[in-house]
Amino acid sequence: MEEFREWFARIVPLLLVISLTTANYLPRHHGSVLLENGLGRTPPMGWNDFNHFHNKINETIVRETVDAIVSTGLAALGYNYINIDDEWAEQSRDKEGNLQPRKDRFPSGIKNLADYVHSKNLKFGIYSDAGRLTCAKTQPGSLNFENQDAKTFAAWGVDFLKYDNCHNDGASPKIRYPKMQKALLATGRPIFYALCEWGYEDPALWAPGVGNSWRTTGDIKDNWQSMIVRADQNDKWAKYAGPGGWNDPDMLEVGNGGMSLEEYRAHFSLWALMKAPLIIGCDVRNLKQEYLDILMNKEVIAINQDSMGVQGKRVSRKGALEARLVWGGPLSQGKFVALLLNRGDSTAKIRAYWEQIGAKPGSSVQVRDVWAHKDLGAFSQGYIEEAVDAHAIKMYVVVPKS
Numbered sequence: 553m554e555e556f557r558e559w560f561a562r563i564v565p566l567l568l569v570i571s572l573t574t575a576n577y578l579p580r581h582h583g584s585v586l587l588e589n590g591l592g593r594t595p596p597m598g599w600n601d602f603n604h605f606h607n608k609i610n611e612t613i614v615r616e617t618v619d620a621i622v623s624t625g626l627a628a629l630g631y632n633y634i635n636i637d638d639e640w641a642e643q644s645r646d647k648e649g650n651l652q653p654r655k656d657r658f659p660s661g662i663k664n665l666a667d668y669v670h671s672k673n674l675k676f677g678i679y680s681d682a683g684r685l686t687c688a689k690t691q692p693g694s695l696n697f698e699n700q701d702a703k704t705f706a707a708w709g710v711d712f713l714k715y716d717n718c719h720n721d722g723a724s725p726k727i728r729y730p731k732m733q734k735a736l737l738a739t740g741r742p743i744f745y746a747l748c749e750w751g752y753e754d755p756a757l758w759a760p761g762v763g764n765s766w767r768t769t770g771d772i773k774d775n776w777q778s779m780i781v782r783a784d785q786n787d788k789w790a791k792y793a794g795p796g797g798w799n800d801p802d803m804l805e806v807g808n809g810g811m812s813l814e815e816y817r818a819h820f821s822l823w824a825l826m827k828a829p830l831i832i833g834c835d836v837r838n839l840k841q842e843y844l845d846i847l848m849n850k851e852v853i854a855i856n857q858d859s860m861g862v863q864g865k866r867v868s869r870k871g872a873l874e875a876r877l878v879w880g881g882p883l884s885q886g887k888f889v890a891l892l893l894n895r896g897d898s899t900a901k902i903r904a905y906w907e908q909i910g911a912k913p914g915s916s917v918q919v920r921d922v923w924a925h926k927d928l929g930a931f932s933q934g935y936i937e938e939a940v941d942a943h944a945i946k947m948y949v950v951v952p953k954s
């Protein structure tokens with residue numbers, strides 16, 4: 553008995569040390585660390601002007617975009633944030649230190665515009681910067697004005713803040729970004745908080761309790777190489793995403809014309825699978841049907857908005873630069889998503905094994921092609937696609953038979 557007590561006294565502190573140490577290394581699994589604003593239970597969907605208008609934004613364009621988002625049916629599919637980017641404010645604050653809407657571009661004011669957005673059952677997003685100036689340098693940043701600017705945004709009815717990282721005098725985002733988080737929470741208005749420090753200080757490691765999303769990459773450009781590199785960079789942080797906080801490889805380029813339809817389908821599918829924010833970045837007022845068809849694929853949107861909120865990832869063992877790659881991950885109700893990516897320059901045969909994406913090997917599964925909108929039948933080990941075009945994907949929802 554005495555011996556046992558001695559052994560016990562020795563083992564308990566040891567166990568404590570072991571468990572505390574491992575706790576530090578465990579993934580901050582989805583859902584465990586949340587920003588307490590209740591937002592972003594699934595990745596945000598909406599629109600932002602930057603990728604198309606490059607800051608040449610004004611209230612006319614925003615109002616017409618709101619109307620188009622509704623009339624095309626995009627709003628009904630969940631694209632509900634209407635977000636303006638840089639260059640919406642005057643160069644200087646008013647006498648009380650408040651940000652002022654630019655009179656040339658937003659003559660009716662921001663509150664008025666937000667009211668219009670809300671009248672269509674949509675949400676309004678704005679932009680600021682965790683430095684002295686925004687990236688365009690045409691308006692002040694919110695550094696040292698966090699509380700005042702958060703109050704202004706809340707008073708205007710802002711629902712979403714993209715917070716950039718220019719002109720920050722070298723101070724760490726880990727210090728500057730939580731200040732705005734606290735300021736937003738203090739307003740009492742739920743405001744989706746999108747961190748945009750471009751992945752500089754590995755935000756997946758510290759931002760899940762700070763923001764609802766955090767950029768993992770520099771700005772995207774409207775070409776295949778730029779897009780696919782961002783998918784690779786974002787993939788690395790998959791385990792840190794979950795309901796309330798998402799990895800953000802930047803906004804969508806679909807519809808801007810720099811990629812082929814197959815490439816845009818790959819872009820949209822990868823973003824959906826990675827549980828990335830689906831923020832449209834084109835001019836939806838004049839959008840060709842073929843682009844709308846991509847953005848409006850309900851089955852792909854459902855993968856992005858799946859309630860389980862697990863970021864799918866590259867599951868092939870080969871390196872990211874291999875031409876033929878398999879991506880996948882779990883969905884709710886025991887389902888899985890599988891994506892075959894051909895990043896090479898010629899048509900390729902690609903095979904996915906169900907065990908790669910998490911399904912039991914040998915189990916019989918039903919496979920549905922979410923771009924062809926077709927059930928392909930039952931397959932037990934995996935699935936071979938004989939011909940995946942260059943720079944193209946195939947995407948499946950996989951349902952194990954019970």
Ligand SMILES: *[C@@H]1O[C@H](CO)[C@@H](O)[C@H](O)[C@H]1NC(C)=O
Nearest residue numbers: 610611612613656657658659
């Ligand atoms: C917004 O920009 C468009 C296109 O440049 C222009 O036609 C329109 O008059 C502008 N509206 C305002 C309020 O500046």
